[in-house]
Amino acid sequence: MKSDRRVPVAIIGGGFSGTMLAAQLARRGIASLLIEGGGRVGLGTAYSTAEPAHVLNVRAEGMSAWPDDPSNFAHKFGDPRGFAERRFFGRYLREILDNVVASGLGEVVSSTAVAATPGADGWWVELDDGGMVAAQAVVLATGNQSPEPLGIASGLGARFINNPWNDEAKAAVRDAATSGGDVLLVGTGLTMIDAVLSLNAAEHQGRIVALSRRGQIPKAHADFVASPVEESDVPKGDVLALWRWLRRRSGELGWRAAIDSLRPHSQKLWQSLDDRQQRRFLRHARPWWDVHRHRIAPEVARQVHDRVAAGSLEIVAGRIGAIRDVDGGLEVEIRRRRGSAETRRFAYAINCTGPLGAIERTCDPMLRSLLDGQLVRPDPLGIGLDVDQRSRAIGAERMWALGPLTKGRYWEIVAVPDIREQAAAVAEGIARELEI
Numbered sequence: 001m002k003s004d005r006r007v008p009v010a011i012i013g014g015g016f017s018g019t020m021l022a023a024q025l026a027r028r029g030i031a032s033l034l035i036e037g038g039g040r041v042g043l044g045t046a047y048s049t050a051e052p053a054h055v056l057n058v059r060a061e062g063m064s065a066w067p068d069d070p071s072n073f074a075h076k077f078g079d080p081r082g083f084a085e086r087r088f089f090g091r092y093l094r095e096i097l098d099n100v101v102a103s104g105l106g107e108v109v110s111s112t113a114v115a116a117t118p119g120a121d122g123w124w125v126e127l128d129d130g131g132m133v134a135a136q137a138v139v140l141a142t143g144n145q146s147p148e149p150l151g152i153a154s155g156l157g158a159r160f161i162n163n164p165w166n167d168e169a170k171a172a173v174r175d176a177a178t179s180g181g182d183v184l185l186v187g188t189g190l191t192m193i194d195a196v197l198s199l200n201a202a203e204h205q206g207r208i209v210a211l212s213r214r215g216q217i218p219k220a221h222a223d224f225v226a227s228p229v230e231e232s233d234v235p236k237g238d239v240l241a242l243w244r245w246l247r248r249r250s251g252e253l254g255w256r257a258a259i260d261s262l263r264p265h266s267q268k269l270w271q272s273l274d275d276r277q278q279r280r281f282l283r284h285a286r287p288w289w290d291v292h293r294h295r296i297a298p299e300v301a302r303q304v305h306d307r308v309a310a311g312s313l314e315i316v317a318g319r320i321g322a323i324r325d326v327d328g329g330l331e332v333e334i335r336r337r338r339g340s341a342e343t344r345r346f347a348y349a350i351n352c353t354g355p356l357g358a359i360e361r362t363c364d365p366m367l368r369s370l371l372d373g374q375l376v377r378p379d380p381l382g383i384g385l386d387v388d389q390r391s392r393a394i395g396a397e398r399m400w401a402l403g404p405l406t407k408g409r410y411w412e413i414v415a416v417p418d419i420r421e422q423a424a425a426v427a428e429g430i431a432r433e434l435e436i
Contacts (some may be wrong), residue, residue, distance in 0.1 A: 005024035007033040010125050010135035012113045012366055016045020017403035017419050018096045018141035020065055024427035026105040030436050037112030042097040044143050045165050053197040055297050067420050082299035109203035115369040137430055141402040152320055159330045161350045164191055172348045181347025188212040191352040208313045209242030215317030216291045220301030227253045229261040236272035239281045259292055270411040275380050281360045358382050379408025390429050400426050
């Protein structure tokens, strides 16, 4: 095959994971090519927002991109205990990436990687513009993917927005604000919070209904006294035993202190569970874990609380019974978890159920090609790729994965503090394996 470029490492995906791997490789004198076709290089989905209302869910003191320099971001932001705008963090990442490029050890390609084929000395990476890259190693850092389309919404028109992060969603928010129409948000997690903030920023005056099976919403950050715990003091291998321990400790210290005391041990605790126990956690405990573990800034919580108190935001535990297009909107049957069904009309419905949760259903062309070609495989839970303890893709030589793609092995691998450690470890592993 003829290649347009030859590089030691090709990184697929230009969000936080890909950017920090390129930076960690550059620190080790290893050149990389960052391939990002979504127009969000150095930003990814999370930090490409232009909304001032979208702030980080972690205080600045916990958001350094460098594991060996924990105050790096807080120093730039100026308030260690504050919650920076996500677009500010995006500029911070772009600065890191710009420095990598300026060093001569990093290059960015604004194309989409669509396939990878093993070669005699690594991989051939095919781009959507017809280009070809020869790389000794490939790293998959594609981040979170768009939600899976809801089956009940199949065949609906433009009033149902499946991807809450694309331009169609932004246009729907603007139109709903202009018309004053009501909006249905399907899902009540962090994506729903972002949608409410966007509607608030657009001065939307209509009603919002946020719907999920349990009606749980993310809790707010608040000050508490930290109470570290030794790993040996935490039950392993049994979800119920761990849950009982957590409830008991929460009663003694407060739930924030109890949950945060598990942070240094979360990956080992996850890996102590067998497949059956992990599935049990995902089926029963995950909704409660997510809303307590992944908290929101106090000022964001106040906006949500104020809208609920004013009656313009309703959090509903239930499900959609039926949904159909009507003139100028959608007619939706809502079946409350404990109550009768009702039919409501909305100008728009937005899928806020969160990122894709089944890797076999991915529409990403690179991942689709690798899975179909059996060059990589899903993890036992089907939520990401199967990787070993060094984040190397099982069954593929010189291929690594980063971030949310590896949550089957690590679970807690979607936040900056976790991914920055993983990026450093993978860079070190690449350096050893390539002997550079």
